[in-house]
Amino acid sequence: MRWYLAARRWWLTVVVAVLVVVTAGVLASATVGVPRALSGVDFPLPLSVLAPCLVAWLAQWNMTRGEPDQEAIAVRTPPAYDLALLGVVVFSQIVAAVITMAWVPSAESLMVVRNTMGYIAVGVLVARVVGPVLANLAVMLVPLGCAAFGATVTAAGDREYAWWAWPLHDGSGWTAWVFVAGLGVVASASMLTRRRPGQLRASRIRLLIE
Amino acid sequence: MPPVGVVLRGSWAPWALPVVAIFIAVYAADSPPVDDRYWVSATAAGVLLMIFVAPACAVCAAWDGFRSRRLERAVGIPVRSPIRLMLNVCWPVGLLGLAALGLSLWLYLPPGGTPGGPEPRIVGVFILLLAAHTAVGYVVGRLLPVVMAVPLVAIGSYLLGAMPPAMEPVWLRHIVGTGLDTCCWLDEVPDPAALWAPVLFYGAALVAVVGFALLRPAWRIVAVLPLAVSGVVAVRLVAPMDWTPTQPRPMADASCYDAEPELCIWPEQHRVADDVRVWAAEPLERLDAAGLEYPPELDPLSFDVTGLDPDRVRATVAAHLMPSVVCENGVTDVFFDTEDRVAGWLHLTVGVSDAGVESVIPVDALRQSRAVHEHMAPPEQLNWYRSELDVLSACGFADPAQAADQAAVNTPERDE
Numbered sequence: 001m002r003w004y005l006a007a008r009r010w011w012l013t014v015v016v017a018v019l020v021v022v023t024a025g026v027l028a029s030a031t032v033g034v035p036r037a038l039s040g041v042d043f044p045l046p047l048s049v050l051a052p053c054l055v056a057w058l059a060q061w062n063m064t065r066g067e068p069d070q071e072a073i074a075v076r077t078p079p080a081y082d083l084a085l086l087g088v089v090v091f092s093q094i095v096a097a098v099i100t101m102a103w104v105p106s107a108e109s110l111m112v113v114r115n116t117m118g119y120i121a122v123g124v125l126v127a128r129v130v131g132p133v134l135a136n137l138a139v140m141l142v143p144l145g146c147a148a149f150g151a152t153v154t155a156a157g158d159r160e161y162a163w164w165a166w167p168l169h170d171g172s173g174w175t176a177w178v179f180v181a182g183l184g185v186v187a188s189a190s191m192l193t194r195r196r197p198g199q200l201r202a203s204r205i206r207l208l209i210e
Numbered sequence: 211m212p213p214v215g216v217v218l219r220g221s222w223a224p225w226a227l228p229v230v231a232i233f234i235a236v237y238a239a240d241s242p243p244v245d246d247r248y249w250v251s252a253t254a255a256g257v258l259l260m261i262f263v264a265p266a267c268a269v270c271a272a273w274d275g276f277r278s279r280r281l282e283r284a285v286g287i288p289v290r291s292p293i294r295l296m297l298n299v300c301w302p303v304g305l306l307g308l309a310a311l312g313l314s315l316w317l318y319l320p321p322g323g324t325p326g327g328p329e330p331r332i333v334g335v336f337i338l339l340l341a342a343h344t345a346v347g348y349v350v351g352r353l354l355p356v357v358m359a360v361p362l363v364a365i366g367s368y369l370l371g372a373m374p375p376a377m378e379p380v381w382l383r384h385i386v387g388t389g390l391d392t393c394c395w396l397d398e399v400p401d402p403a404a405l406w407a408p409v410l411f412y413g414a415a416l417v418a419v420v421g422f423a424l425l426r427p428a429w430r431i432v433a434v435l436p437l438a439v440s441g442v443v444a445v446r447l448v449a450p451m452d453w454t455p456t457q458p459r460p461m462a463d464a465s466c467y468d469a470e471p472e473l474c475i476w477p478e479q480h481r482v483a484d485d486v487r488v489w490a491a492e493p494l495e496r497l498d499a500a501g502l503e504y505p506p507e508l509d510p511l512s513f514d515v516t517g518l519d520p521d522r523v524r525a526t527v528a529a530h531l532m533p534s535v536v537c538e539n540g541v542t543d544v545f546f547d548t549e550d551r552v553a554g555w556l557h558l559t560v561g562v563s564d565a566g567v568e569s570v571i572p573v574d575a576l577r578q579s580r581a582v583h584e585h586m587a588p589p590e591q592l593n594w595y596r597s598e599l600d601v602l603s604a605c606g607f608a609d610p611a612q613a614a615d616q617a618a619v620n621t622p623e624r625d626e
């Protein structure tokens with residue numbers, strides 16, 4: 001376990017995850033203008049929607065820091081460890097969110113925790129298909145794409161979001177939580193069922209022997 | 211230099227080009243130039259598209275930086291200089307940037323026969339902006355793990371383009387060059403300070419990257435110095451500016467006709483020059499009839515758009531007659547209400563169509579202006595106009611109760 005923790009450096013992600021929650025709570029009004037597709041008007045995307053991407057990127061970085069050859073023949077299963085440590089990251093954010101909400105009452109902190117979970121899940125799933133580098137780009141495009149295609153500002157100035165633009169929904173909206181929970185379950189299953197290179201090699205060797 | 215095919219196979223630029231082209235095509239339709247028949251404006255409109263192109267260049271360059279570092283580890287210390295190495299792998303990214311720039315210029319191409327061509331100074335700023343984003347992306351790709359470098363340069367590059375226009379102080383938008391998106395009406399040209407500031411900023415970023423590549427690790431902190439120095443110079447350059455990156459276009463560019471008042475036509479309006487002279491005579495005659503004259507001390511009559519019609523000419527004559535008041539202590543709401551009423555009355559007096567007036571004057575103010583225009587005799591209207599000008603020149607700072615009474619007396623209600 002010690003070698004695993006030393007190689008993966010999950011502590012950095014935990015620290016950043018906590019900082020993201022605190023920063024989002026304090027800078028709740030900060031926004032980034034995202035041009036909405038086919039309307040020519042910018043949508044003010046809250047930084048609290050964008051900042052959790054940093055945690056998801058770091059999580060991908062953590063998971064790529066292993067030595068594939070050694071992990072392939074390891075007795076223990078690094079993907080299960082990764083999943084457990086991702087749980088620690090999210091748990092640390094929940095604790096930070098509870099403390100921050102007592103200090104700065106706003107729903108932003110809850111939103112940050114939800115979006116972090118969602119972005120990590122998207123990163124894990126996309127990484128299985130195209131690798132971690134493009135997965136991190138895809139994670140970044142989730143909030144920007146939702147703002148560009150799934151947000152509208154009514155004539156009265158109210159903001160409305162498409163049902164699928166879950167990162168933009170309020171922390172109390174259940175649709176977004178269902179989305180994230182679904183993504184989380186699929187991503188966890190994907191991590192736990194992933195065949196390791198060692199397993200692949202062993203099956204090939206068995207084929208050769210037979 | 212490595213074979214072209216080898217570099218292209220490893221680069222992300224060929225894959226990024228269609229993605230960037232789609233983004234440009236989608237967003238170009240939403241962000242038209244201020245005046246689509248004025249080359250300066252058509253060129254500057256590409257600024258908004260650069261907030262997609264620059265991150266794409268930075269991402270591709272970060273990938274190239276990672277590849278060159280990986281190659282060094284595999285092959286050993288290279289013989290060529292770090293700058294040469296960068297140029298060897300990053301040229302497809304440069305081509306990506308130039309292709310995207312060319313596409314954005316092509317999409318905003320003014321109609322045939324429009325005098326002039328793409329504004330070279332703005333194109334130069336764009337090229338420098340893309341080069342700086344590419345160079346910084348490459349360095350970050352060499353320094354950080356690629357899993358982090360790629361998304362970080364993508365979001366950093368995007369935020370650098372998208373955030374400053376919405377932030378205070380306003381010089382931020384001029385430093386990064388994104389303020390140029392509001393350039394320019396036909397009677398405006400880019401302010402040299404708004405062009406020099408991004409040149410200094412991005413030029414210094416390039417110098418910093420070169421310094422970073424050439425200096426020993428212990429001395430690399432020195433590479434940041436040019437960026438800091440030029441940043442200070444650039445801020446001082448644009449600090450006096452407001453949010454517009456423009457200045458008045460030199461009247462030497464226009465052809466002026468000897469008339470009362472002097473009438474000036476920009477080269478882009480030559481197609482309708484004869485019509486404009488006829489169209490401008492009519493509102494001036496109406497002013498005469500109302501007892502007003504175009505003050506000789508005012509600037510020559512000129513028009514800020516290429517798409518002119520009689521109504522637009524009348525509205526411009528009315529706008530020229532609006533007094534320009536300097537209010538050092540600020541203004542009150544009375545000032546704004548009065549300004550709207552006066553503007554409404556001037557528009558009606560010179561004969562602007564109902565649709566034209568309604569598009570620029572608030573409904574309440576227009577109702578009051580219309581009441582004056584339709585129910586008062588010309589001499590009374592003139593007295594009303596002069597008293598309203600007094601309110602404006604006092605910046606609306608009369609006693610509020612008095613001001614309200616005055617407005618009630620001066621502005622008769624329409625008979626319902």
